[in-house]
Amino acid sequence: MLGYAEWLAQQGKVSAAKVKREIENDIQKHFKRLWNKPANQITTDDCDRIIERLENAKTPRQADKIRSYMKTAFRKAINARRKRRFPDGLKLADVKTNPCNDIEKVAGSSKARDRALTLAEFRAYWSHVKEQSEPRRSIMMLHVLTGGQRQEQLARTTLKDIDRDAPSLTLLDFKGRRIEPRRHTIPLLPEALQAIDRITGAGDYVFSCDGGTHPMCNTYLRDGTAKIQKDMERAKELENGHFTPGSIRATIETRLAAKPYRVGSDVLAQLLSHGLGGVQARHYQHHDFFEEKLEAIEMLQRMVEGKPEPIAEVVPPITDGSKSYKN
Template sequence: MSSWTDKTIQKAIRDAKAEGADIWLTDADKARGVGRLRLRASAKNRATFYFRYTTPKGVQAQISLGIYDSDGKAGLALKDATAKAALLSRLYQDGHRDLHTYLAQQKANEDESIAAKVRAQEEAERQATFGDLLLAYADMLKAADKASERAVRSQLKKDVEVAFPHLWKKPAKQITIDDCVEVVGKLNDEGKPRQADKIRSYIKSAYRAAINARGNVKAPKVMRELGITSNPARDIDKVKGSSEASERALSLAEFRAYWKRIQALEEPHRSVAMLHVLTGGQRMQQLARVTLADIDRDSMLMRMVDGKGKRERPRVYWVPLLPEALPCIDRLTLTGQYVFSSNGGVSPMGENFLSAIAKDVCSAMTEAKELQGEPFTGKVVRATIETRLMKKPYRVSSDVLARLLSHGLGGVQAKSYAHDPMHEEMLEALEKLWRLLNEEAEPLAEVIQLYARA
């Protein structure tokens, strides 16, 4: 405890003001070698506390403790200054004889600690978000030349970024199974089980890809740096009702009515729908990738790329072209390179362009009482082509249809069309399809119910 009192200090302040000169008070009630509490009362009507000590070089030095304030509100009360001086005295006696250097280092360490915390906080704020992960997954699909990339990216933005902006910005490592269920559940509750299961699959696949990327130097850098170690969507069940396959296939009369109606459509709908049929009902995502560079007019072949599934490299296969297909291609590529396009070839058709055409034609057929069964979609056209070609009188083998429609072929892959042993058989199948569509109409046939292969 200092030997001063507040009265002592206030008197010194009055005396300094009266004399017009500083007055120093030193706490003498201390042993030698422990430092001293000092106070300077200035002529400006205030006082400042100091701690005085002797440096290792024998020089007296002082550390400012703060301005005196009897209440301790605008500065240091006497008891507070005494406590500070006692702390410095203990440090001094413990061997920190150069207190200025020691305190400066302590301040630097404290500043660095604070800075480190700030950096950690900033780093946490910069953590890869759920949105970063999902977009990186879409970028990975694009780099792998997957036909599904555009559709995946579009749904991720619509059903996650737009629908759940708070989750989109949430760190990917903090996403929980409940967060994933919230996204999937919204679509299911809206009566969209197929879309719900797709988003479930995309989220699950994105996390799985990021986990696998950590140990794969060939994986995209952005995926490796996400640092993902667990998959919150791993245990979400497949959405019930999401994969109920359509068993609808058009009757011969319905199919011919469809073919007749699409030939009467306005461009580009007419040529897109006709070319879809003339090439065997290929998958819409794969058709959207076809450009003029994929058309071999000399050999009458169209190059297709099948990137579905888990294969690292898309499978390349070739579809024979009937002569009637070339005018459609020419009409669709007046100003650009994309064959299946709604704007002259400048960009590929949208994911639902063909489906929308089929829906409109189906509505017209319904009004004209040309339908014998339920309304149909673009996928039913594909299923119908396969179904009709398998039936009498054409009897196209399942092997040929599998090659033509790029069903699961496993390791049986043609390296190029020149080495494809089924090229002639596929061409023959398409010629049968042409005859089926353009021969004299037969009596209405019974509606065929068959599993529609995707």
């Protein structure tokens, strides 16, 4: 299992340290006997015990993550017997079968956790965001104005990732099985650039509470969202209860897909950087969608500000005697 975590680090996966901590906490710490058992003697029942403890603790998502880690680690150990580039922790395990192959996905692990805010709630949320003190105000404004990107990706953003000539922010998306991260470019509106200027200083990080010296902590957006939720509750602006930073991401996609915006699913997938692992996206689709993403973000800003969408004006033809002209 530690060989698998080492392999992730070799691949440059930013999740490697987190995976290692979870393996140590959820397997090594609680199952010392199994931890010391030779890997090629581990059975399906052994793996089931590890998963069952997390299910009983009412953490199905974590249970399924550990199931996935074990299944992948054993698969890598089988492949490592034929390839030199794998860590010794995988190569020396002498694993020939995968005990996790027949263990099903943990029930409830993929349950949708984030609701979409109503349009009224979303506009109220935006109003409260603009009332926050700095740097929370600008960081949470940027979270919305960049399309509700994942906090882990935003926290890694540095000033080098900002292009002020073609105003944009480029994130590196390591999500999924990618060996090389996907470059995910997000257009920046003037208001987003102004927010960046308000929170950056001598340090390199953009999403930072100390002028760029350190990235924001992994609970920063969650804490800010929880505070605003309470403010909305007191102001009787909360219609459907609890929400999270993930709800803001879900809201942006949901509301942009609906009337009057009607942003296409392909543009939304590009804006939110998801569902792009298929053959078409990897090998055939080379359009960068920059202009389409910019239009979507402009719609998003008009949405939260309560501004109407521009309507195309139809000009009637001008007639002059026997001749007809169109303007």
